[in-house]
Amino acid sequence: MTDTLAATTSRTYLRPPTADRDLLFARFTPLFAQIAEGNVDRERSRTFPYAQVDLLKTNGFGLLRIPEEFGGYGASLEQTFDLLAALAAADPNVAHVWRNHLAFVEDRLNAARSAATDRWLARFRDGEFVGGGWTEANNGTFANIATTVRRDGDVYRVDGAKFYATGSLYADWLDVIGASEDGLLTALVRRDDPGVELTDDWTGFGQQTTASGSATYAGAAVDPEDVFGITERFVYQGHFYQVAILAVLTGITAAAVREATTALRARARNYPQAADQTPTRDPQLLQVIGEADAHGFGAAAALSAAARDLDAVAAAHAAGDLDARTALVRAAQLSTDRAQLVIIEHALTATTEVFDALGASGVSSSIALDRHWRNARTLASHNPRVYKARIVGDWLVNGTDPVPVLGGIGGPRGGQGN
Structure with a gap:
């Protein structure tokens, strides 16, 4: 496999990941903290985060997946989606904005070496940014x-x-x-x-x-x-778009738990029926926060599992091993569908049930906890989960291929969607 990789890797821009996860988070976490500032106010006034997107552009967030050899950070897909989730915990709107750009970067890394793609890598290094435009208007398909x-x-x-x-x-x-x-x-x-x-x-x-x-x-x-x-276009494109959404949902879940915990600490009184008159010592309220945190843990675990499967597909493509790639694409489709079912359930449950720990003060517009459910519900509607369990079950019971070709649009189910 090593000899094959050495002989074929020069045909694409993909390379084995070299980034250190801790160093990546040390670089970008302070930026995410800046982006989190004013998030609630932007939500209430529908203020577009131009400055926050520009902050990430100028600090190379779009270069995460580009190998160090070509001027990037050399991150794995697992690291990239973990960072996207952390960004979403600061502002899920900003995180979702990066979905199309990161996908097109991935596409160019999968492409055959050419002068044209060299120019795209130079554009990425210069901070140029790619937005989306696939879904037809007027209900076209x-x-x-x-x-x-x-x-x-x-x-x-x-x-x-x-x-x-x-x-x-x-x-x-x-x-x-x-x-x-x-x-x-x-x-x-x-x-x-x-x-x-x-x-x-x-x-x-x-x-x-x-x-x-x-x-x-x-x-x-x-x-x-x-x-x-x-x-x-790259063969795991549909998976990439879907896992990017799942990363944002994972970040939303983490943010809801974090803010609900802060809100519970601030509660000064409790209901007469409570197990303890001090809210932070009420075992039932603590249970609500603990269960919400478990939902966040489950979402993060499912996200990492799906992303690792995409890393395996990318490695097979870089090695030119098409037989292995075909099998790995199927495995990635199944893990993406399973992760979608799991992460959406975790996100919608956590962003709803955290209110049970807060009482009437939890619905104050000053903290805008409702935005977490609204954002999660919106993202969860992009690619309906209602079909995913059937697809996985059909594969398990009948061996039906979960990766049908849909007009050549990125291969698998779950492309950009709406």
Whole structure:
């Protein structure tokens, strides 16, 4: 395996992870603490966190997965998603904004070595940021996609409308999928192209500052080197997008436990029926916090397990071992589906039940604990969990492949979704 890896690793930009987890957290934890400041006020006023996203850009958060050889930190996927969860515990809107960028970085690392991708790595090192643009507006699907990416002389032109364009208002580039005579293509469109119009019309009750509104393209020009066939995108793309959401949900769960603990410590009185008149000594209230913390522990464990399976897929791809990669993609699909079921349950339960430890003071808008449930419920709706248990059960009972090809869109179930 070592000889194979040495012979093939130069074909992609993937390398074995070299980052030290403690050093990564030592670098980024102070930044996350800055981002946490003002989070409640931003939630209440729907203030977009431009400064907070820029803070991460300028400090290299987008370089986590890029190997040290190419100017990054050399983090594993497990480390990357752990950091994303820690960022989400500070501000889940900021964390969700990074989902599309980190996914496109991963795509370029999986790509064959080329001058065009070298330029993308240079853009990443310069802090350039990629937002999303896959989901069709007006209830369109990938089966009847109306957006087009067509050759026009020396450039491609993008025309169409997208929704759920997460991170678009913070972006330098927009990752857009469209139809062409040669099948589905993705094009990286410059945010400032005159043919691009972005509208902040996201109306969800959660994740309100992720810039997940509409994007309209009218003849936006794209360099041919920034257009890719959809089947060329990295094979675990769908898993990556889903695990990124699970990382944000894990961070939300941790934040809800942390803030509920603080709120319980601040309680000065208790109900007449209480086991102890001092809230911090009431065993039932302590039980609520303990159970919520266990939900956070379970979410973090499931996230790490799913991320490790993606690290295994990446290693097989880097080694050029396609047989191993196929088996590992299946294992990753199953672990991602299982993690989705587990983490969503943990997040929604914890963000609801922490209120049982707080009484009426827990619903004060000054602490805005409701934002944790709203944000978790919104993220949990991106890719409905109702189907996941059936998929896993069908695999276990009938051997039905959990990784069907869905029009070549990133391979597995669970792509960007809505």
